[in-house]
């Protein structure tokens with residue numbers, strides 16, 4: 417099993433190559449050269465142990481090039497991040513309506529699932545090649561925390577995370593800065609998230625750093641990250657006992673939702689897919705109105721979904737267009753240049769037959785947090801509320817015909833301000849969060865300045881060598 421690019425890159429890459437590259441050389445995203453057909457009983461595997469299912473899936477997608485031990489270790493780490501008391505964390509809300517809790521990992525957000533798996537795989541790929549990798553990332557909170565936890569102690573990776581000082585929640589900051597690991601550097605930037613992103617972009621093309629070895633970023637276009645999200649669709653569908661359940665997914669970069677598409681594509685017991693977005697609704701506009709437009713992102717309560725050009729939309733377009741790399745390239749090049757493209761009626765119809773989408777307002781999000789507590793006794797986070805709101809609407813209108821599984825992506829205690837506004841009391845934090853207060857923080861501070869960032873990163877990677 418090798419990988420090709422959505423914009424026509426045809427020199428096939430092994431899984432390890434796709435993992436270390438991130439993006440194909442022509443700017444496309446990696447996808448399998450053809451979707452594999454399981455050579456094992458997928459429904460039996462989905463019903464069985466989570467790590468075993470993950471091992472079989474990873475092998476199906478060519479991860480075996482990294483060796484059996486790496487595959488097993490990666491599968492075990494996602495299982496540990498996923499399972500609650502040894503069981504798939506499905507909570508039944510009412511008849512045929514379930515919440516799938518993906519927030520029992522080290523940072524209490526679903527990004528742990530993919531990052532916990534990606535870290536050992538990256539280490540194994542680097543060991544195989546005798547290389548080291550510098551990872552730089554900008555974060556508004558969740559991604560950085562999940563990356564720090566996953567890559568801490570990694571032998572071949574140095575990780576530098578830039579966050580805007582004072583603009584991530586205290587919990588998110590502590591989850592990053594209280595990890596004591598020689599290979600991790602947390603940098604607080606005197607600026608906003610955009611400043612951090614600009615710094616990372618500049619670092620990635622900085623000759624002084626490229627001269628020091630591989631450098632890339634942890635972002636959600638990486639195929640290795642996406643793959644870690646496929647098994648839970650299969651496992652949850654099997655354990656719900658539902659026949660082809662509909663999955664409703666709170667969506668930002670469309671990575672999680674695309675993993676559901678993959679689970680269905682390889683023959684999993686997955687029915688309809690619905691992407692629920694907040695006011696940053698480029699995806700919804702594209703699917704329902706046929707116009708893909710980049711706007712300035714606005715801040716919402718579901719901050720991890722404040723994305724205006726969902727990176728994995730390109731994979732969906734590639735598939736919906738019948739894997740037409742030329743058409744995909746034209747569309748995303750035009751979008752890159754003008755920030756606005758009209759989709760052909762044919763493409764729009766094809767997209768609609770793969771996935772539906774809807775937008776949920778801040779008021780609806782808040783009302784749904786309240787409803788989830790009053791009706792179901794569940795305290796949910798704003799991201800989860802966006803998805804639950806969309807799911808309930810689909811039940812009321814009759815658009816959803818059978819069972820539904822709503823993905824619950826973060827612990828409410830990570831977003832206490834909004835949840836408290838909705839409920840009138842503060843969500844109870846798990847011990848792992850409460851215990852962060854009082855731990856020693858290690859953090860460098862820096863002005864929002866590229867030259868300063870280059871100096872900081874260079875000094876760090878030389879010191880660690």
Ligand SMILES: *Cc1c(COP(=O)(O)O)cnc(C)c1O
Pocket residue numbers: 525526527558636666667668669670671672673720721799825826
């Ligand atoms: C990242 C994130 C999402 C969105 O996932 P995508 O794969 O970007 O669509 C939803 N909820 C939470 C809590 C997240 O951190």
